[in-house]
Amino acid sequence: MRGSLRTSCLVAAALLVPLSASANEGLLVMQENPAEWVMPTGNYANHRYSKLAQINTGNAGQLQVAWTFSTGVLRGHEGGPLIIGDTMYVHAPFPNTVYALDLNNDATIKWKYEPKQDPDTIPVMCCDTVNRGPAYGDGKIFLYQADTTLVALDANTGKVLWKAVNGDPKVGATGTSAPMVVKDKVIVGISGGEFGVRGHLTAYDINTGKQVWRGYSMGPDSDTLMDPKKTTHLGKAVGKDSGTNTWEGDQWKIGGGTTWGWYSYDPELDLIYYGSGNPSTWNPAQRPGDNRWSMAIWARNPDTGMTKWVYQMTPHDEWDYDGINEMILADIPVKGKTRKALVHFDRNGFGYTLDRETGELLVAEKFDPAVNWATHVDMKTGRPQVVSQYSTDQNGEDVNSTGICPAALGSKDQQPAAFSPRTGLFYVPTNHVCMDYEPFRVSYTAGQPYVGATLSMYPAPGGKHMGNFIAWDASKGAIVWSNPELFSVWSGALATAGDVVFYGTLEGYLKAVDASTGRELYSFKTPSGIIGNVTTYMHRGQQYIAVLSGVGGWAGIGLAAGLTEPQAGLGAVGGYAALSNYTALGGQLTVFKLPD
Amino acid sequence: MIPYRGQWKIVSVGLLSIALGLIGPIPATAQDEEKPYVIKDGVVDWYTFSGFRRYHAECHVCHGPDGLGGSFAPALVESLKTLAYDDFLEVVVNGREKIGASVQSKMPAFGENLNVMCFVDDLYAYLKARSDGALGRGRPKKQPKPQEAKERDDACMG
Numbered sequence: 001m002r003g004s005l006r007t008s009c010l011v012a013a014a015l016l017v018p019l020s021a022s023a024n025e026g027l028l029v030m031q032e033n034p035a036e037w038v039m040p041t042g043n044y045a046n047h048r049y050s051k052l053a054q055i056n057t058g059n060a061g062q063l064q065v066a067w068t069f070s071t072g073v074l075r076g077h078e079g080g081p082l083i084i085g086d087t088m089y090v091h092a093p094f095p096n097t098v099y100a101l102d103l104n105n106d107a108t109i110k111w112k113y114e115p116k117q118d119p120d121t122i123p124v125m126c127c128d129t130v131n132r133g134p135a136y137g138d139g140k141i142f143l144y145q146a147d148t149t150l151v152a153l154d155a156n157t158g159k160v161l162w163k164a165v166n167g168d169p170k171v172g173a174t175g176t177s178a179p180m181v182v183k184d185k186v187i188v189g190i191s192g193g194e195f196g197v198r199g200h201l202t203a204y205d206i207n208t209g210k211q212v213w214r215g216y217s218m219g220p221d222s223d224t225l226m227d228p229k230k231t232t233h234l235g236k237a238v239g240k241d242s243g244t245n246t247w248e249g250d251q252w253k254i255g256g257g258t259t260w261g262w263y264s265y266d267p268e269l270d271l272i273y274y275g276s277g278n279p280s281t282w283n284p285a286q287r288p289g290d291n292r293w294s295m296a297i298w299a300r301n302p303d304t305g306m307t308k309w310v311y312q313m314t315p316h317d318e319w320d321y322d323g324i325n326e327m328i329l330a331d332i333p334v335k336g337k338t339r340k341a342l343v344h345f346d347r348n349g350f351g352y353t354l355d356r357e358t359g360e361l362l363v364a365e366k367f368d369p370a371v372n373w374a375t376h377v378d379m380k381t382g383r384p385q386v387v388s389q390y391s392t393d394q395n396g397e398d399v400n401s402t403g404i405c406p407a408a409l410g411s412k413d414q415q416p417a418a419f420s421p422r423t424g425l426f427y428v429p430t431n432h433v434c435m436d437y438e439p440f441r442v443s444y445t446a447g448q449p450y451v452g453a454t455l456s457m458y459p460a461p462g463g464k465h466m467g468n469f470i471a472w473d474a475s476k477g478a479i480v481w482s483n484p485e486l487f488s489v490w491s492g493a494l495a496t497a498g499d500v501v502f503y504g505t506l507e508g509y510l511k512a513v514d515a516s517t518g519r520e521l522y523s524f525k526t527p528s529g530i531i532g533n534v535t536t537y538m539h540r541g542q543q544y545i546a547v548l549s550g551v552g553g554w555a556g557i558g559l560a561a562g563l564t565e566p567q568a569g570l571g572a573v574g575g576y577a578a579l580s581n582y583t584a585l586g587g588q589l590t591v592f593k594l595p596d
Numbered sequence: 597m598i599p600y601r602g603q604w605k606i607v608s609v610g611l612l613s614i615a616l617g618l619i620g621p622i623p624a625t626a627q628d629e630e631k632p633y634v635i636k637d638g639v640v641d642w643y644t645f646s647g648f649r650r651y652h653a654e655c656h657v658c659h660g661p662d663g664l665g666g667s668f669a670p671a672l673v674e675s676l677k678t679l680a681y682d683d684f685l686e687v688v689v690n691g692r693e694k695i696g697a698s699v700q701s702k703m704p705a706f707g708e709n710l711n712v713m714c715f716v717d718d719l720y721a722y723l724k725a726r727s728d729g730a731l732g733r734g735r736p737k738k739q740p741k742p743q744e745a746k747e748r749d750d751a752c753m754g
Contacts, residue, residue, distance in 0.1 A: 074667075075667075119693060119695050119702045120702065120704075122701075122702040123658070123691075123702045123703065123704035124704070127657065398741075400735070436735065438649065440649065441749075441753065442711045443710040443753050445708050445709050445710065445711075448704075448706065448709040448711070448712075449653070449709070449711070450711075451653045451654065451711075452653065452711075453653060454648075454649045454650075454651075454652035454653050456652070456661075456734065456735060551667075556667060585667050
């Protein structure tokens with residue numbers, strides 16, 4: 001355990017005060033060591049970038065499989081392993097097994113943890129029984145289980161240190177996201193927007209598991225942790241009870257805005273960033289108003305949970321464009337001036353660049369040319385200018401709105417992008433899928449699906465492919481290069497100092513491409529489709545690339561049986577091959593290296 | 597708070613029709629268990645369309661688009677070839693569970709879910725049409741919504 005050896009009686013008192021900061025500082029230091037991969041997002045800024053350069057554009061073509069490991073579970077495998085010292089931590093979907101593998105000893109299993117969970121949790125997980133991985137901090141592994149139990153394990157032994165319960169699966173609240181450790185707290189979100197769960201971000205004490213604060217996505221100020229005068233939206237104070245006054249009646253109590261994406265942290269500004277998801281239900285007619293603060297980017301104080309600023313990207317959602325995708329923190333030039341920026345690729349198809357200190361909107365441009373539901377984002381009001389033809393609200397209940405791009409999957413879902421400080425570019429796994437969407441009336445029953453729309457999805461007009469892997473210039477809001485992929489790219493990217501960018505595909509390929517051009521350098525077909533995030537680390541002088549295979553998740557469900565033929569007139573060509581012709585279920589870690 | 601699950605578990609199949617009467621009438625279309633749908637010139641009756649629509653809101657995330665099955669749950673275009681109406685109803689109301697080393701399959705009980713139970717016969721009609729091969733994939737062309745369907749939905753959904 002970190003620090004325990006040097007904690008003598010004499011220094012114990014001196015350590016008491018900065019103890020809370022020590023875990024944070026530990027991770028702040030550890031994230032700089034490229035040999036390790038200490039948090040799912042690579043670092044607090046969510047860069048998913050490694051300084052390792054042993055594998056580079058010249059030799060990536062020679063990569064080979066070093067070793068493999070089966071997780072023993074067949075469902076969709078999101079997230080990726082952590083590497084702390086000489087140990088790799090590998091997780092699985094439900095039942096959320098965690099393995100500690102000894103990298104010094106041929107990846108033998110040091111310990112295994114498998115929680116017992118009520119199978120009733122399975123059917124209330126909307127989009128497969130995924131888990132995006134554990135977090136590390138202060139000598140502990142924090143696992144956020146499907147049943148919303150947050151458990152702290154001793155990183156050396158796997159022994160349970162404490163447990164906390166964050167929600168109730170009986171009302172459809174589940175855990176899928178990866179926690180983040182900030183200072184002396186573990187931050188966790190909640191899933192269940194398709195069950196009318198009111199989203200919240202919650203902080204637990206890393207030593208005791210005691211809940212410290214909880215900030216809801218909607219509700220009175222005491223729930224949202226907003227100061228009516230100090231909390232701002234695009235520079236203006238939000239005013240009293242902004243989390244209820246754009247809702248009708250009590251709908252906000254089952255209002256969604258869940259928080260199942262990734263979290264980032266800026267230690268200098270002392271703010272954590274994340275996004276909130278769709279308002280419940282998917283039928284917009286049942287929830288008039290802007291439905292604040294669903295679909296928003298949040299900046300909260302990690303110690304108190306107080307909201308510094310918030311920005312709602314998609315007021316009154318009509319398409320299920322959850323705002324939960326990662327917030328990448330990068331200091332980049334915008335319009336000739338270096339800004340402390342936050343870059344976010346939203347489900348709604350717009351790539352946003354904001355000032356992360358103030359929440360000022362700097363850039364909002366489409367990162368897939370197919371996006372058609374809005375013409376642009378008004379930079380003064382921050383509101384998307386919705387095209388009536390694609391407005392499922394304006395078209396009304398029981399009307400099928402057709403040809404909306406992107407589909408509910410979004411132009412990008414949770415699969416995180418990467419940022420290379422060397423190229424200054426963002427590498428984004430994207431979907432290129434459109435939809436028809438018909439909303440209709442639904443009734444709420446606790447613990448039962450609360451959806452209220454039927455959808456069909458198909459490739460964007462003019463092509464056969466359903467995904468692109470793109471390089472994005474966030475300063476300008478422009479695509480630099482774009483590689484078409486047959487299916488949605490549902491795997492988190494990795495950028496490296498070797499100027500190689502890695503990602504996986506739904507067919508199961510692990511691909512390495514040139515960061516400058518997108519040229520493919522290496523491709524290997526793993527046993528199952530990849531929806532996991534690519535990781536790199538160094539062990540005994542050798543750089544490794546690791547990725548989980550295991551098709552599933554929303555993409556796996558939606559695509560497993562093949563997309564329906566597109567409706568006539570949409571311009572797309574028929575004959576789309578089903579994903580099941582390319583891959584099958586399977587949970588495996590594949591680790592790559594260069595030849596000895 | 598509405599009781600969570602289990603309520604229907606004590607209801608035997610024989611009592612289901614009475615129990616269902618509590619939340620809504622069974623439409624006439626369900627009477628014809630063998631062929632509970634009407635398709636003329638590629639246009640389906642409203643109830644079958646309603647089944648398509650509700651299926652793709654409530655069921656398809658597990659059972660796959662168009663009843664074709666997913667990695668979670670079986671293809672209902674196959675199941676409905678042998679699953680009789682009463683058995684279909686029993687599974688929808690009470691759920692079903694198969695938990696093992698390689699299978700973690702859990703069908704929830706929808707007995708208290710109005711979005712399912714008010715349209716359970718529509719779902720049956722749609723899936724039967726699919727499994728009989730009478731209806732292809734995708735969104736079918738539909739007859740207009742009859743007044744009796746409007747009244748039924750309003751009465752059942754409350």
